[in-house]
Amino acid sequence: MSVNTTPHLNFRGDARAALEFYQAAFGGDLTVITYGDMGAPEDPAEAANVVWGQVSAPNGFRVMAYDVPASRPWSPGEDPFFVSVRGDDAEEIAAAWKGLADGAVILQPLEPSPWAALYGMLKDRFGVTWVLDVLPA
Structure with a gap:
């Protein structure tokens, strides 16, 4: 299981x-x-x-x-969560980044970081914050 x-x-x-x-x-x-x-x-x-x-x-x-139906309260909040996408293929993560970046606010460009081969953060056009990274081999 x-x-x-x-x-x-x-x-x-x-x-x-x-x-x-x-x-x-x-x-x-x-x-x-x-x-x-x-x-x-x-x-x-x-x-x-x-x-x-x-x-x-x-x-x-x-x-x-x-x-969420209009009959229920709803608020997008302010950074209540991030969606993290991790992978081991830099090309695959870069392609996803490119797709998500359309209309996004880039908070941290996708680039090498001390803890990941690539790391980036953006807020997409729907207000969802995404963290994408490629773990070191």
């Missing part, structure tokens, strides 16, 4: 766009189920919002997301 953790990101109306963006950056399969797919949503205006979504890539990358 194994246990895995998966970041689950909460949005208000941007979950589909965020998941599509992350799929473009990391590849893999996108699965989206809307409130409308589940039956009658609380608010018909939110029928197309995501009740459950996921990007799952063959290299092990996985992220989940959903749209």
Whole structure:
């Protein structure tokens, strides 16, 4: 038996766009189920919002997301968490960085650091902070 953790990101109306963006950056399969797919949503205006979504890539990358309904409180917060992506292939991490950097605020450029062959931090266009690194061999 194994246990895995998966970041689950909460949005208000941007979950589909965020998941599509992350799929473009990391590849893999996108699965989206809307409130409308589940039956009658609380608010018909939110029928197309995501009740459950996921990007799952063959290299092990996985992220989940959903749209918090308007009937529930939601705040994106200020740095409540980072999503960390670690790998051993510099090209793969650099490609993901390039995808995520589109429209992002770069907090730390992707470059060698004292603890990693490559390390970088950015806040993507959806306000999610990502840390990407390549561990030393």
